[in-house]
Amino acid sequence: MDAMKYVVCVPDGCSDEPVDELGGRTPLEAADLPVLRSLAARGTVGRAATIPAGMPPGSDVGNMAIFGYDPARYHTGRAPIEAAAMRLDLTGRVAYRCNLVTVGPDGTMVDFAGGHPDSDAAAEVIRALDAELGGDVSFHPGVKYRHIMLAPPDWTDADCVPPHDLTGKPSVLPTGAAAPHLVELMERSRAVLGRFGLDANQIWLWGQGPGPAMPALADRFGLRGGLVTEVDLVRGLGVLAGLDVVEVPGANAWFDTNYEGMRDAAIAGLRDGADLWIVHIEASDEAGHAGDVAEKVRALENWDARVLADLIPALDDMGDWRLLLLPDHATPLRLRTHTPDPVPYLLVDSRVDGPGGTYSEAGVAGLEPVAAHDLMAVLLER
Numbered sequence: 001m002d003a004m005k006y007v008v009c010v011p012d013g014c015s016d017e018p019v020d021e022l023g024g025r026t027p028l029e030a031a032d033l034p035v036l037r038s039l040a041a042r043g044t045v046g047r048a049a050t051i052p053a054g055m056p057p058g059s060d061v062g063n064m065a066i067f068g069y070d071p072a073r074y075h076t077g078r079a080p081i082e083a084a085a086m087r088l089d090l091t092g093r094v095a096y097r098c099n100l101v102t103v104g105p106d107g108t109m110v111d112f113a114g115g116h117p118d119s120d121a122a123a124e125v126i127r128a129l130d131a132e133l134g135g136d137v138s139f140h141p142g143v144k145y146r147h148i149m150l151a152p153p154d155w156t157d158a159d160c161v162p163p164h165d166l167t168g169k170p171s172v173l174p175t176g177a178a179a180p181h182l183v184e185l186m187e188r189s190r191a192v193l194g195r196f197g198l199d200a201n202q203i204w205l206w207g208q209g210p211g212p213a214m215p216a217l218a219d220r221f222g223l224r225g226g227l228v229t230e231v232d233l234v235r236g237l238g239v240l241a242g243l244d245v246v247e248v249p250g251a252n253a254w255f256d257t258n259y260e261g262m263r264d265a266a267i268a269g270l271r272d273g274a275d276l277w278i279v280h281i282e283a284s285d286e287a288g289h290a291g292d293v294a295e296k297v298r299a300l301e302n303w304d305a306r307v308l309a310d311l312i313p314a315l316d317d318m319g320d321w322r323l324l325l326l327p328d329h330a331t332p333l334r335l336r337t338h339t340p341d342p343v344p345y346l347l348v349d350s351r352v353d354g355p356g357g358t359y360s361e362a363g364v365a366g367l368e369p370v371a372a373h374d375l376m377a378v379l380l381e382r
């Protein structure tokens, strides 16, 4: 018999609340999900806490837990995860997110995304910043308005407000021991940005942290793993966890993403010898943020028809398998943002019939939540 295969499926933010337009059902209850329902009928359903108490319900935190790392222990900030996605060496450095932003003459945060510059124009700005302000720090181009600054390790201590929390409000500058360095760089950046004719007129530094000391999944569990995702943050977690991160053309983190391409990348990776593959798809979360009921239902139906329907027979062809499915957090349509509430999970083993259940929010209501970061070891039977 071939070696056991393990799959983790993450429909980002799919968990929700009852919705009037769906007759009081949640998207998971209303969607047509024949494959998922049959998997749940032969598996085990439960409730998982993906967001540790007191932590923000971000995709970085929730996915870190799903990848098997306790965020309360390993999460050091958002910027170092994004820096890892860019394959930057974080040894002895602290990573800051460096947004290109537009601040009005009166100090109001006009646009945390700096008018959405294209990535090539933004990269020129970042290179100029590195040439003129670099030294203690270095600037690294990312995508559009989202970039990274690496700084000395003693620049960690600062309270920085995320620029998207300041939209239309007075800019609140960093405070704390490292703040004078940060404020000076943000002020000096205005002269550099001023030469480029973009809407963005300065940088905004936030989200800092040192590189998280995450032991590779291969070292912890003695396996080879891979990941397909459309999201930089999740890609960074994959790099930090030592996973083989595969890019899929047309995987665009939107409603019309390349579901089949991501499914086939997972199947190909497993056939090529990976023991574990994580498939993370963003559309359900984007639908939640947009408050778009129909797209949220459709995103789930796409998971069922365009991922699971062909993934399961492919796994059967490879031998025995175990599958874990859960979102990283809820993104309720009513709230249009993430919540830290526990989410339903599903665990299926091809060799055994589990107790069976209903994969929905109500289907697991009242169950005591397990810590999501423990589920990886449960999946792998370690």
Ligand SMILES: [Zn+2]
Pocket (backbone or CB within 6 Å): 012, 013, 058, 059, 060, 062, 285, 328, 329
């Ligand atoms: Zn998420």
